[in-house]
Amino acid sequence: MRRLGTSGNWAYADTDGQNAGYFTMDARMSRAVVEVFVQLYEAGLIYRGKRLVNWDPVLGTAVSDLEVDSDEEDGTLWEIRYPSEDSTGSVVVATTRPETMLGDTAVAFHPADERYAHLLGKAAILPILGRRLPFVADEMVDRDFGTGLVKITPFHDPHDFEVGKRHGLPGIAVIDKTGRMTAEAGPDFAGLSREEARGKVVERLEAEGALVKVEDHVHNVGHSQRSGEPIEPLVSTQWFCDVSGMAKLALEAVQDGRLRLVPDSWDKTWEHWLANIRPWCISRQIWWGHQIPAWYTADGRTIVAHDEAEAIELAGGAAAGGLSRDPDVLDTWFSSALWPFSTLGWPEETADLATFFPTDVLITGFDILFFWVARMVMTSLHLTGEVPFRAVHLTGLVRDAEGVKMSKTKGNVLDPEELVAEFGADAVRFTLAALDSPGRDIPLNPDQMAGYRAFGNKIWNATRFALSRVGDEARISSDLDSKALAAPERWILSRLSATAAEVNAKLEIFRFDEAANRLYHFFWGELCDWYIELAKPALLGESGGASRPRAGDVLLTVLDRALRLLHPVMPFLTEELWQRLPGREAIHPETICLAPYPESMPAWDDPAVEEQMDALIGAATRVRSLLAETGRERKVGLWTPSPALEAFLLEQKPLFASLCRLERLDVSSRAWPAQEGGPEDLVAGIGIKVLGEKPAGDEAEDRRRAEKELEKLDAEIERTVHQLGDEQFLAKAPPPVVEKRRAALAQMEDRRASLHASLQAG
């Protein structure tokens, strides 16, 4: 993160004097964990109980619902016949896990299912083991699935566990914590693995003629996120946290706007998850982690305390004898959930907590929205009454150039350090910012990064050029009077102001991509491509530069602000260059990091000059294009009926000529007579005519080009004429829109006329 230029308060992270930052097992963090545990326990929100949990037989621990990934698998559905107790008939039940039938204790049907109402009070007999299975009626059963009868295995299925509780059914554990069959499964099966038992049960059923049907069945199987093993639902004594109340608080915080999710398309997902949340299993049977602060007395009492001394005291002093501590540890996310305030010293009322809590924004990937973000929000609201941050900016996942998730096995992992080494931290940062558009993942493409590295070069070279040419007197100026400057200077200052306004607005709404792109286009497309070119005559003392006061000051001033605007995205390059700008000391004596972030400058906004300069830039672009297409001598005439525009063009004539490298440029208000063919094109009110001779030989190419353009033009004119003849359009569209169309039509017709003329002439 340091190499990427993250502006963290690293010194703050060194408070333990070991340059280690915070570690979740530090005394300080552990203290918060214990405190929260004790508080929630005393409030009755943390409790210990025997429940059906997600058990990972490989790791030998319980895991939470979030740590179970369900994957679709091709499985088998077995239909099994269970005879009635009174041998008057039989019922057929279905299962995807035959081995669990050894733990069946009932058969259920829907209470409103008339097909089976008569079975109530009766029982079926479990094949193989001969156990008596009473029939129970429960709404959990889907009448339309299979036969409408469900075998109930309370200790190996979450739904069956609930049914069992409702009907007072016993549970029988036939699978143990290592995933092997228990003695309860019977001597034929005890000790077998789940898979072995499944095969043997099916074999036995077949032999007994109890197997009715075997069919392929696609279903979802829960796998442990950590080990990849199928999760075994097992009954086990664990610690749970009732988060329903906190979840409600977290839900409300988003609903009433105290917490903003960005983009807000996550709101519904947030609501859905929190509204349906279930108790969180927080104990783990692993040795790494925060040990649960609970002790057990010899006589079976449970004591929850901050430490052993307190536990002994609570247990009644030394008389209590040997206390044994619960060996379990907490889910790693339990301590992570406390992060926003535990790092700041909570439960003490520290100065840090007062200063930094709540924070402004959390930036993270959506993949840990529930694991981490939701839990931080829940614990903060419950324990401090405040949201931990006011906004959560959820980014996409960084993927490879093809959009494939990076993974070691696929070998498509891009190492940030290697990227930094190849492209520079600034280019890496810029790429990440530019690609971070809401609701999308981030495909990291080295080619694109190379493009942004080139942008860095561009910034470097532009600044270097400026420093070498502005002259010794030039300084960054905070009080430039735009009105006293020439048009190009007024234009770039106006554009700078608009850019600053836009970038600030985009940052405000977390659109880092749009902010970055806007800056890219300002710097390269407006500052480098146009302003620096426009400023060259003035800076180099060439013709056209005489009436250009303070051009050097303007260039430095624009660079200063452009670098400051870019600094959050490209910190290294901008700092390096900014340090060299004459006059930057007045903005900040030490570093660009601490210089104010530029905002719009209303005094520099100049729509009139922007309009004139847009016309000039548009005309210059078209002139270049016409010259490039036809290869004619670089002699051009410009014409405009507007006296103001004519005056402006006359003023900028040397500049225009240099921009297009013209040998000759005529500017007049004289329209070309029809017999001269009229202007070749009309751009922003400026008629353009190339006066140079055509080289011989490529008339055919000219004609082809003109015909192609004419074709497109005719279609567009027809469409526009039709539209302007539409009464509905004229009546309902806003007048400015209609006006714009009329103007566009007039221009297109002019263009068509000149194309016709040149075709005839040619």
Next chain:
RNA sequence: AGGCCCGUAGCUCAGUUGGUUAGAGCGCUACGUUGACAUCGUAGAGGUCAGCGGUUCAAGUCCGCUCGGGCCUACCA
């Protein structure tokens, strides 16, 4: 099963509250440059905005459906 997102140029993506010849970067072609540019500049080719229907004077943009892709949550034994 419910929900969310995406489908725009060869590739990766923008496209504000609907306003009319749809943009960028990279790639490609031509020309020019090496006196800011680890090249850069100028110009150019390239798109029936997944499809169908609807609302509207006007739809890439709003609504519905279909197809294709991704994800989240839950889960039928």
